Amino acid sequence: MLIGSHVAVAGGLVKSGLGEAVEAGAEIIQLFAGNPRSWAQRAPDPAGDEAFRAACAELELPVVVHAAHLINLGSPSELVLTRSLAALDSTFQRAAAIGAEAVVVHAGSLVARGRRTAVLAGLHDLVAPIVDRAAPGVRLLIEPTSGAGEAIASTIDSSIQYMLALDDERIGLCLDTCHLHAAGEDMTDPAAIARAVDKITAALGPDRIGLIHVNDSRDPIGSHRDRHESIGLGTIGLAAPKALLSTPGLQGVPLLVETPTHARDVTLLKDLRTTFCIA
Template identity: 30%
Template sequence: MFARMAKTTRAAAAAAKKKNQQEESLSQLSKREENEVEEAEDDDLGVSVHNTQTFAALASQDTAATTIAESASAALEVGTKPVAASTKKRGVVDEEETTTRVIKKARVRKDEVMIPAARTAGVKMMVGAHVSMSGGVQHAITNSLNIGGNAFALFLKSQRKWVSADLKEADAKAFRAGCEKNGFDPRKHVLPHGSYLINLANGDAEKAKKAYNCFLDDLKRCERLGIGLYNFHPGSTLGLSRSESLSRVARALNKAHSETKFCITVLENMAGAGNVIGGKFEDLRDIIAKVKDKDRVGVCLDTCHLFAAGHDIRTQESYDEVMSNFDRIIGRKYLMALHINDSKAPLASKRDLHQNIGLGFLGLEPFRIIMNDERLESLPLILETPMEEEKTWAEEIKLLESLVGVEGDDPEFLATAKELADSGAGERRTAGIAAQKKAAKAVAKPGKRGRKGRNNGESDSEGGDSDDGEHRC
């Protein structure tokens, strides 16, 4: 079993690498499509696009919504009108392909429709992935079913626009009915991801208001959908003191909680680069300490971000130490979810570069440990690994589920871990060299200043992430 899954994972990684080599053309395509769906104002779009290996692939999946819509009716049985997969040339659209502006852009052949993966019944570890919701939030359910997920994440609207069209009541009703029919508990196992534009720590009054309104709109969408968790990046200091920035985030959460009813705001730990908040457990602790309603705040731990920030989880002993520190500094009760990603960058690199499971610097062992940690049972465990096609996540879900009950000295497990590690060795070597060069450059130019005169590694981004072109999840 392990060998077959390892082979599939290697194939997926090879495909993702090829995808990365086509980054320039993909970026151009993404820009053309974004222009047709109303981009955010240039002055406000202060964050880089996401890693093209994962979320550009997800965006491509979004633009190929006919496949999703074609199977949605059968999977959900909630009255969603199916749209036939198009076999026409690009740009040729008939009247039936006008359900949404995105569906008009679909370029999917019938032979590309994925056969849904079987979900593992009776599991305690709720593994899934960040799936597309193109054509309506209800289609995220279909996409999760396609990969055999028992949990899922999604964007509730465009992650690159401040203002989006209102959530249609028909879509909200279809989502709630689809979750009930297919056994997804939206209060526990659905983890929406917030917009990359949102920075609740922003000191500019106008931009802070814009960020808060976007944030509040997401929370209200969650509650209309019956979703109980909402994951977001804490933000960045942008020239303010860290203490003031953390206070601003907490004040925004308190205000948002007073304007909504039940959705829990889930802070994500970050890789720790520059001015980004959340690389240290203490950042999250200090925000939570200032939140009035402690029942409505939590934390999502991203394994890649943990590793990049210097938290080594590669052995049982080091993993236990990190989790013990989390419990001591923040509190175990606040852990609401995990993002499951390997890392393309070395330990403490502060680089947010996700890799397929077992191919990166983390390796397979920490994911075996996670899948056997009873404290994580029933939490959404969400893949954000590079994805060339849906079956990549389907195979990774099965790989992770197969690790339950497996000991670290199991010969088959060790062979699979080595095989995956060997497959990713080339990329790790390249990434290691790049990290060394970056570190040497930083030492050579310690006081390099940005466009607005900031230093100490801070970016000029309005949003919550650094603007070095790295991954944003």
């Protein structure tokens, strides 16, 4: 099970992103392709992208791109929806340019009540063309959110419903321990985590969980607040990472931290891996 972290790339993909990755001892990294809170696209830099791609290939370092937070595949606004689809398409293009193997995007929000059935019914037709255009080897991963507002997918059950609506075996899930905890799922009970994985596998088939964000939470279970904490220092504790490492259905799924202390938490997960990983 590869263990890695999100990295900042504001200072340059190679200088900043890879520098942070090496410092943290990451075996897989995640990055934003541009400003996560803006629709504006990053200026093209083919030479920089190729240098980063080559360096990651030499280091045998897998890369995941996280799409912008503004993307909302459930928005009632035609403008937001149009921009969201264009941004996701662009993110796939950038992922291919830098040699990334996956794009992570938040499941989105209904914004207003009473829209769930219609939004789920239209998901496949919205997303399938983008996946069709994606470069071979770049997988789309849907990340359920913390359940705030009118989240489309947050719990295990609503995430399964979302994936069934997408109806595309090429698309996987990116689970986040803080998000699931905030949505009301028990991340402190290894048996509950194992049951959740079994439930996903039974409903969607094997190998649909492509990545796990391992983050502790500042807030209690069911809070619907997405506030990450360093592993072991929040309200989840060490039970979740220990269970993730020892759950048979998750062997081979990379674990990636998005915490305030990347290097510390990568080291902690690696130490736990030596004891709890069954592979």
